[in-house]
Amino acid sequence: MKWPLLSALVLAAQQLGAFSYNVPQGSPGFYHGNSSAAVTFDAHSVFLDNKRLFVFGGEFHPWRAPSGKQFWRDVFEKMKAAGFNTVSVYFHWGISTAKQGTLDFNFYRSHTDVYEIAKDLGILVIVRAGPYVNAETNAGGFPGWLTNVPALARTNQTGYTNAWMPYITSVAKFVEPFQYPNGPVIAIQSENEFAPTSSTGPGRSEYMQLVENTYRANGLTKIPITHNDPRISGRFVSGLGAVDLYTWDEYPNGFDCSNPTVWDQVDTTLIAKHKKIDPDVMWASAEFQGGSFDPWGGSGYDACYQLLNDQFANVFYKNNYAAQTAYQSLYMTYGGTNWGNLAEPTVYTSYDYGAPIREDRTLTGKYSEIKLQAYFLHASTDFVMSTITSSDTSLSDKGQVFTTALSSPNGAGFYVIRQNDNAITSRTNFQLKVNTTAGVVTVPQFGGTNSLEGRESKIFVTNYTFGSNKLTYSTAEVMTWTSIDNTDVIVLYALSGHTIEAIIPTTTANVTLSGSTSITAKASKGSVIITGTPSGVTTLSFGSTKIIVFDKATALTWWNPRLTGAGKTPYDVAPDVPSVLIGGPYLVRNATQVGSGLALTGDLNVTTTLDVIASTTIKSITWNGKSLKLSRSAFGSLRATLPFGVKTPAVPNLKDATWLCEDSLPEIKDGFDDSSWVTANKTSTLRPLQPTGGKFVLYADEYGFHYGNTIARGHFTGNATGVKLNVQGGLNFGYSAWLNNKFLGSNQGTNQHAAGGGADQTTDTWNFTAADVKPGDNVVTVVVDTTGLNEDQEVDDLFKTPRGVRGYQLLGGSDFSVWKVQGNLGGEDGPDTTRGPLNEGGLFFERQGAHLPGFPATNWSSSATDSTCSPTVGLTAAGIKAYRTTFNLNFPVNSDIPIALNFTRTPASSYRTIIYINGWQFGRFSSKDGPQTLFPLPEGILNHQGSNELLVSIWSLDAHGAKIADIELVNTANIDSSQPLIGTVPSPGFTELRP
Ligand code: GAL
Numbered sequence: 001m002k003w004p005l006l007s008a009l010v011l012a013a014q015q016l017g018a019f020s021y022n023v024p025q026g027s028p029g030f031y032h033g034n035s036s037a038a039v040t041f042d043a044h045s046v047f048l049d050n051k052r053l054f055v056f057g058g059e060f061h062p063w064r065a066p067s068g069k070q071f072w073r074d075v076f077e078k079m080k081a082a083g084f085n086t087v088s089v090y091f092h093w094g095i096s097t098a099k100q101g102t103l104d105f106n107f108y109r110s111h112t113d114v115y116e117i118a119k120d121l122g123i124l125v126i127v128r129a130g131p132y133v134n135a136e137t138n139a140g141g142f143p144g145w146l147t148n149v150p151a152l153a154r155t156n157q158t159g160y161t162n163a164w165m166p167y168i169t170s171v172a173k174f175v176e177p178f179q180y181p182n183g184p185v186i187a188i189q190s191e192n193e194f195a196p197t198s199s200t201g202p203g204r205s206e207y208m209q210l211v212e213n214t215y216r217a218n219g220l221t222k223i224p225i226t227h228n229d230p231r232i233s234g235r236f237v238s239g240l241g242a243v244d245l246y247t248w249d250e251y252p253n254g255f256d257c258s259n260p261t262v263w264d265q266v267d268t269t270l271i272a273k274h275k276k277i278d279p280d281v282m283w284a285s286a287e288f289q290g291g292s293f294d295p296w297g298g299s300g301y302d303a304c305y306q307l308l309n310d311q312f313a314n315v316f317y318k319n320n321y322a323a324q325t326a327y328q329s330l331y332m333t334y335g336g337t338n339w340g341n342l343a344e345p346t347v348y349t350s351y352d353y354g355a356p357i358r359e360d361r362t363l364t365g366k367y368s369e370i371k372l373q374a375y376f377l378h379a380s381t382d383f384v385m386s387t388i389t390s391s392d393t394s395l396s397d398k399g400q401v402f403t404t405a406l407s408s409p410n411g412a413g414f415y416v417i418r419q420n421d422n423a424i425t426s427r428t429n430f431q432l433k434v435n436t437t438a439g440v441v442t443v444p445q446f447g448g449t450n451s452l453e454g455r456e457s458k459i460f461v462t463n464y465t466f467g468s469n470k471l472t473y474s475t476a477e478v479m480t481w482t483s484i485d486n487t488d489v490i491v492l493y494a495l496s497g498h499t500i501e502a503i504i505p506t507t508t509a510n511v512t513l514s515g516s517t518s519i520t521a522k523a524s525k526g527s528v529i530i531t532g533t534p535s536g537v538t539t540l541s542f543g544s545t546k547i548i549v550f551d552k553a554t555a556l557t558w559w560n561p562r563l564t565g566a567g568k569t570p571y572d573v574a575p576d577v578p579s580v581l582i583g584g585p586y587l588v589r590n591a592t593q594v595g596s597g598l599a600l601t602g603d604l605n606v607t608t609t610l611d612v613i614a615s616t617t618i619k620s621i622t623w624n625g626k627s628l629k630l631s632r633s634a635f636g637s638l639r640a641t642l643p644f645g646v647k648t649p650a651v652p653n654l655k656d657a658t659w660l661c662e663d664s665l666p667e668i669k670d671g672f673d674d675s676s677w678v679t680a681n682k683t684s685t686l687r688p689l690q691p692t693g694g695k696f697v698l699y700a701d702e703y704g705f706h707y708g709n710t711i712a713r714g715h716f717t718g719n720a721t722g723v724k725l726n727v728q729g730g731l732n733f734g735y736s737a738w739l740n741n742k743f744l745g746s747n748q749g750t751n752q753h754a755a756g757g758g759a760d761q762t763t764d765t766w767n768f769t770a771a772d773v774k775p776g777d778n779v780v781t782v783v784v785d786t787t788g789l790n791e792d793q794e795v796d797d798l799f800k801t802p803r804g805v806r807g808y809q810l811l812g813g814s815d816f817s818v819w820k821v822q823g824n825l826g827g828e829d830g831p832d833t834t835r836g837p838l839n840e841g842g843l844f845f846e847r848q849g850a851h852l853p854g855f856p857a858t859n860w861s862s863s864a865t866d867s868t869c870s871p872t873v874g875l876t877a878a879g880i881k882a883y884r885t886t887f888n889l890n891f892p893v894n895s896d897i898p899i900a901l902n903f904t905r906t907p908a909s910s911y912r913t914i915i916y917i918n919g920w921q922f923g924r925f926s927s928k929d930g931p932q933t934l935f936p937l938p939e940g941i942l943n944h945q946g947s948n949e950l951l952v953s954i955w956s957l958d959a960h961g962a963k964i965a966d967i968e969l970v971n972t973a974n975i976d977s978s979q980p981l982i983g984t985v986p987s988p989g990f991t992e993l994r995p
Helices: 002-014 069-081 112-121 145-148 159-179 204-217 272-276 301-307 310-322 365-379 846-848
Strands: 039-041 046-048 052-053 056-060 088-089 124-128 185-187 223-227 245-251 283-289 325-335 387-392 403-405 411-420 429-430 432-436 440-442 450-452 457-466 469-474 477-484 489-492 500-505 514-515 519-524 527-532 535-541 545-550 581-585 587-594 599-605 609-611 620-623 638-642 662-663 710-716 723-729 734-739 742-746 761-767 778-785 805-809 818-823 879-888 897-901 911-915 922-926 934-937 945-956 968-971
Touching: 002 761, 039 429, 046 185, 056 069, 056 124, 056 365, 056 440, 069 112, 069 145, 069 325, 069 587, 088 112, 112 124, 112 159, 124 159, 145 365, 159 185, 185 301, 223 283, 223 457, 245 325, 245 710, 272 310, 283 310, 310 365, 310 457, 365 477, 403 432, 411 432, 432 457, 432 469, 469 477, 469 662, 489 500, 500 545, 500 805, 514 519, 519 535, 527 535, 527 545, 599 609, 620 638, 710 805, 710 879, 723 734, 723 778, 734 761, 742 761, 742 778, 778 805, 879 968, 922 934
Parallel strands: 056 088, 056 325, 088 124, 124 185, 185 223, 223 245, 245 283, 283 325, 489 545, 599 620
Antiparallel strands: 039 046, 046 052, 387 403, 403 411, 411 457, 429 450, 432 440, 457 469, 469 500, 477 489, 500 527, 514 535, 519 527, 535 545, 581 609, 587 599, 609 638, 662 879, 710 778, 710 818, 723 761, 723 805, 734 742, 734 778, 879 945, 897 934, 897 968, 911 922, 911 945
């Protein structure tokens, strides 16, 4: 069907009122004349099936969670339970290709699995596949081999085009069958935070356009292409490379978590920017701050969580809604782990991000705050249609109370209220003028005042429709509403101690109040007037209307799942889709009604009182399959006790474990044979950054070693008095150098938090004594711990910055005759295609495969006979040692018990540690920088019901040695969970990988 005909039909249907929600007449409805579009939008919102949708999204990176499908499903279920209807997903090109010409989308690299799970759960997906993604990941998602492609990345230069084209073509093919409505994918992003062609940046828009053309040419014709603009300056709204749907990103509190109570102001320019950039197109945010990353030497993720806590979510996200943002994705909603070598230099292993769902998948107070907002937006279909009528302090009697008033074509009013200065942390009491069907009213009318705490935002509503009822106004916030047994049930809340007022017209004079009496109601002049200060739960019933008033702390513990099977799409709203209200549990995943029974599934963290407000046809309830003994609560809910059944597990004690240990630096021993190593024979490089000395180019990437630790060995004969080394490894890197087996010294660059921003390279002169230099072959061995390849934010090929020895000079007359370099086993042809190219580095124990399950450590020393063979005893000199142990876990099936490895940090001694669990690298630790000392070992990678093999290495950068003062396994939560076991991921062991 051609667009004009379809458009005419749509408009005709709208005029006939055939759709549940009014598509505004004359609105574009479709974008760019694309007649095959299944996902459309106008000035207010996205449409799916001609229904408006507030896209409430959260960012998740499957590749930061290699535990696989059941793990992803758990995260998606948690998002869905909190009202998220969309998951935004970056994909990482680099993890799918070890070598140019190869592509691998199996396992945690899968697109299909992500879309299948989302489809099954009824959650939508925004795909963001780059090619460049940034994301604080190694090379911003570029493959390591791209550092060797002599073309400016992120431009239309041929070498780069040839590199990304097969990848983006594959992505398109994966997405094509999953485009809405056949699948969950509603949008695809091209590139990331990109800028168009300029006089100093040629070929960018051309490249952007080519990515978009590639998507379209491979069948992505039903969904809009988007882009995220960090400066909100309208890039790619028009011109070459223009996208269908302009989206922006913003991180208003920044990324420095060291002052976690210091906030920036909310962005008051959003409304004006929308007007300026694209007033005819809905306002959409591809990324809005959900937390913060944290650098080496940073404050740690608990501080980031504090900076970006539930109050932040309350004030800043509501400011977005006030600016008519109708598409918002919180970056990150679940952060995950920079396992292997996924990190780029400014971040460490954990990517917890202080997100609403923490790295161990536990839920936070911010998650609950977001749940209240998502429920409200889902239930308030008038909201996305509303336009701003005023945005200033004029509606309040207090100058510091800022209100954005919006009104919908149906006459609903929304007042988004906050303090006008985020530095205010105390309560402000105020009156507010609101526009009601009875004219302008100053509320509260019946005594008391409204209150706003410091750093609180509230949404008052007027003429608010729920089912066949309307609130004339409410100064309590709306959590959600639903229809149960033909009764419209609305849930209101406010902080305990805050006065609320709500008025609802009714023809019935009899109001039944149950539960807390801190709220009262009286019928007057055809309305019910509700006043008081919420405390616990009050329910008020009259006619076919029920009002539930919670104090906010109580509201945060309630859930509103839609009944499974009643509506498959995530965007249907009550009364189309029946739902129930459930109070108490830590998590409610699912509610299904079968006949007179209600089956609930969910998770608990303590013994819990369950309250259910559901149809009177419900006579029995099960929780995770077990029948419950029901009673009635004072406020009329069905009530039961949910016993918490998981005992605190016994976690093996690593201090008493038997450790096997072995030296992991044979490279400094006399006679070490490096003849099979790659000879660094290049004498020139096409990279922007040239060598700073020496005949040969020693950059590890030039020889195919892109990830993890690398080693360079320079051979010379004859006299030498020292060596000058320029070593570059990324911020917070480290290296050590030896002449033969004599330790020369180490340097760890500068902490990036140091004054001046730190350095990612150092130049040192190491002097030899005459006695150190032997007749015949001498070897300088340089071991480098790189912190990853840089990102490429500025389109300057920064990700090609050399890693390893950047330049060298042998002092005293001779020169090196040959340099040998080494990195991860096999370089770009590494054997472990399951765990993928970013898992391993090039230390001896890694090349040997000692980190792999089943490694025969038969000739290693044992702590059973040598008490020094333990990481808590460590090394007595500079060097590298690997320690292995095994432990068993036997956790009950109905439990979610996240385990982490906990270190005691000793900043005074300089050492670096790599952690491998069952062959997977799940931690990199630097005693100097920290801050991470707790390393989650996620279920799936960790076997919760069997044996596990742990390897930790200690590289002492100090001449006097180093040890890990304490090392233990801890459980970071103890959840009685309904989810099936995550199950251990099938991954190969030593025999398969080092045959
Ligand atoms: C954004 C970028 C993301 C990520 C984020 C910070 O600007 O698009 O990829 O880097 O910043 O975590």
